[in-house]
Amino acid sequence: MEYDRPLFYHVMEYAAAAERDTVDMVSGNPDWGPPDALREGLIEYASGDPSQFQYPPSAGLSQLRQEIADRRAVETERVIVTNGAGEANHLSMASGLEHHSGDEVLLADPVYPYYAGRTRLLGATPTFVPADRTGQLDPDRVREAASEETALIVVNSPNNPTGAVYDRDTMTSLVAIAEANDALVVSDEVYDHFDYTGTFESALSIDSEHRIVTNSFSKSLGITGLRVGYAILPERLVESIRTRHMLTNVAGSRPAQHAVYRALRDTDRSYYERNRERLRDRIETFTEALDAIGAEYTRPDGGFYVLARFDGVPGTLENTKQLIDEAGVAGMPGEAFGQARSDWFRFALVTQRVDDAATRLEAFISG
Amino acid sequence: MEYDRPLFYHVMEYAAAAERDTVDMVSGNPDWGPPDALREGLIEYASGDPSQFQYPPSAGLSQLRQEIADRRAVETERVIVTNGAGEANHLSMASGLEHHSGDEVLLADPVYPYYAGRTRLLGATPTFVPADRTGQLDPDRVREAASEETALIVVNSPNNPTGAVYDRDTMTSLVAIAEANDALVVSDEVYDHFDYTGTFESALSIDSEHRIVTNSFSKSLGITGLRVGYAILPERLVESIRTRHMLTNVAGSRPAQHAVYRALRDTDRSYYERNRERLRDRIETFTEALDAIGAEYTRPDGGFYVLARFDGVPGTLENTKQLIDEAGVAGMPGEAFGQARSDWFRFALVTQRVDDAATRLEAFISG
Structure with a gap:
């Protein structure tokens, strides 16, 4: 069996080893830092x-689980706290494959590479449904691709890498397609706090036993390293996923869960608004430079990323390295995200130096 | 597919809900607390x-991984830091089953219940090899049970629940049996700091591509809730297990890893010695009471647990509840650990009230 080991690590290592100063736009690590209450939670x-240092409940620290249930307006029993959205997606996909007859997983192309790697790890077969030019996933194309072989439809909105935000109609259709084919929608919504359009709709608002919502605090609280995520489960899968979580990880890390609880409780809306505003500004700055270059790009409706295409410099791994060495800007090659955008680059706007990057790209591409 | 959801949670919930005061000897949560350096590590x-709050390397925070490699005298590349020994065992078993042709897992009986549950989760078949009366695993019986169907031999030394410590001869034989049958020994050594005999031998000292050593800091640093463990991998499985870890959890929780690194660096031997001494005293106190009752028991050579059998009160779940309600002592029913000791109880000596428990048991059994 061969897995996809994501290219991220390779590109990050290359960028870190580069001799010249490089603006790091490789991975989605927020640069603005967690709210104060998160730090205070760790200190507290x-x-x-001694008992506070022992196993939390397997499904998550009680107050955190309760807080999530309250915020999402679901019964506490439906919430499982996981080691980031990574584990939430892993558990959801594994249990979804176990509880449905097919072994096919429908994924959008471009795709977040972990979904494809995980599909293969779990012995299933990915089928890619091309997104349209704006990054939207057309439910009609998903419906055509779906069959009794389909066990899972794994989607991500706001989307990494395209920046597309799926609206209520799209989500409703995706869940209906899953129901019609006895499949499960796994809706990964880790960028839900970064919707710039107001059209984002969580799959949670569509009442169905055929959808799981996964999420994490990695992006919304700027803490990808704390590994606190969650899933909201349909009743029929609660027992299976809790058992699988227990036999995989026993439980998640308690100091991180405690700190996230404190941050949720004591952080007001301005923290989240400030971060959205910051990203809006960066998107503006960066896309203005892309306009100046005459590059093709997708302006994100949500999330952190801009996909861009430069004439004569396709987004291969080789050209990604050239961009690092000669422009001093590190992005991700489009080929990491499937076939659809293999000649594009993805740039993560999680650096204060978006200005620099824009200037450098202009000089490199135009020069 | 049906999994074993460990009974621990059920018994813990029952004990917590009990009306009378109960001495909790259910689960292996150290009561003595972490060393100061661990707390300082969290505060630091x-x-x-902000960058410190982002993803650590998937295989573990560099300093921690290096520290483990130095202590175990292996190349850093062979170390993977995991979400506790739970994940380390999960990854090892999953990759072992993938890389060997059989689908049989040899387990000792009595068995740590997660091993059996995980075996079933992974679609494999457990075969139980009875331990002897002292809890030792006779390599001749393992050799008889092994065949080309065997993919894994999962052992735990010092053992939970028997307290047996496997010596060099046993470990050497187990690894040789794995080699002869193209199988893998997964040696879970989380109680390695609690060897009271001096005969404990890590599987690490037997040079072979057919053994994985798993471990964690849960017991040695008194932090079951931080979820920091590790595996030391044979070269042939490094890539497979690292990829599987990445696609399961992405990475472990960084504050916990940082705190463990600080604790390892700045905690001297006296912390570990004090905890061993404390447990020796408790074992003495508890077994004296068992002698007075005339109960059968195994005196542990290592670890935290005492297995005991009372005439006329077999260790069923029902009698475990009776012991909680009428004696005010909460143990685990032997049936949770397989067939071999289904009429025994397991008592975890991780409470300052071992004295109380002993007195209460004497009064209940003799009364």
Whole structure:
């Protein structure tokens, strides 16, 4: 069996080893830092009595699980706290494949590469449904691709890498397609706090036993390294996924869960608004430079990423390295995200140096 | 597919809901607390810059991984830091089943229940090899049970629940049996700091591509809730297990890894010695009471647990509840650990109230 080991690590290592100064736009690590309450939560945790250092409940620390249930307006029993959205997606896909007869997984192309790697790890077969030019996934194309062989439809909105935000009609259709084919929608919504259009619709709002919503605090609280995520489960899969979680990880890490609980409780809306505003500004700056270059690009409706295409410089791994060495800008090659955008680059706008990157790209491409 | 959901949670919930005061001897949560350096590590982490809150390397925070490699005298590449020994065992078993032709897993009986549940989760078949009366696993019986169908031999030393410590001869034989049958030994050594005999031998000291050593800091640093463990991998499985880890969890939780690194660096031997001494005393106290009752028991050579059998009160789940309700002592029913000791109880000596428990058991059994 061969897995996809994501290219991220390879590109990050190359960029880190580069001799010249490089603006890092490779991976989606927020640069703005967590809210103060998160740091305070860790410090508070550190002085707990010995029992506080022992196993949290397998499904997650009670207050955190309750807080998530309240915010999402679901029963606490439907929430499982996981080691990031990574584990939430892993568990959802594994249990979905177990509980449905087919072994096909429908994925959008471009695709977040972990979905494809995980599909193969789990012994299933990916089928790619091309997104349109704006990055939207047309439900009619998904409907055509779906069959009794389909066990899972794994989607991501706001989307990485395209920046597309799926609206209520799209989500409703996707869940209906899953129901019609006895399949499961896994809706990964980790960028839900970064919707610039107001049209984002969580799959949670579509009442169905055929959808799982996964999420994490990695992006919304700027803490990809704490590994706190969650899934909201249909009743029929609660027992299976809880057992699988227990036999995979036993439980998640308690200091991280405690800190996230404190951050949720004590962080007001301005933190989230400020980060959205910051990203809007960066998107503006970066796309203006792309306009100046005459590059093709997709302006994101949500999330952190801009896909761009430069004439004569297709987004191969080789050209990604050239961009690092000669322009001092590190992006990701489009080929990491499937076939559809293999000649594009993805740039993550999670650096204060978006300005620099824009200037450097202009000089490199026009020069 | 049906999994074993460990009974621990059920018994813990029952004990917590009990009306009377109960001495909790259910699960292996150390009561003595982590070393100061661990708490300091968390506080130090909390004031890091935003980049410190982002993904650690998937295989583990560099300093921690290096520290483990140094302590175990292996190349850093062979170490993977995991979400506790739970994930380390999960990854090892999954990759072992993938890379060997059989689908049989040899387990000792009594068995740590997660091994059996995980075997079934992974679609494999457990075969139980009875331990002897002292809890030792006779390599001759393992050799008889092994065949080309065998993919894995999963062992635990010092053992939970028997307290047996496997010596060099046993470990050497187990690895040789794995080699002869193209199988893999997964040696879970989480209680390695609690060897009271001096005869413990890590499978690491037997040079072979047919063994994985798993471990964690849950017990040695008193932090079951931080979820920091590791595996030391044979070269042939490094790539497979690292990829599987990445596609399951992406990475482990960084504050926990940082705190463990600080604790390893700055905690001296006296911390570990004190905890061993404490447990020796508790074993003495508890087994004296069992002698007074006339109960049969195994005196542990390592670890935290005492298995005991009372005439007329077999270790069923029902009697476990009776012990909670009428004696105020919560143990685990032997049936949770397989067939071999289904009429025994397991008591975890991780409470300052071992004295109380002993007195209560004497009064209940003799009364």
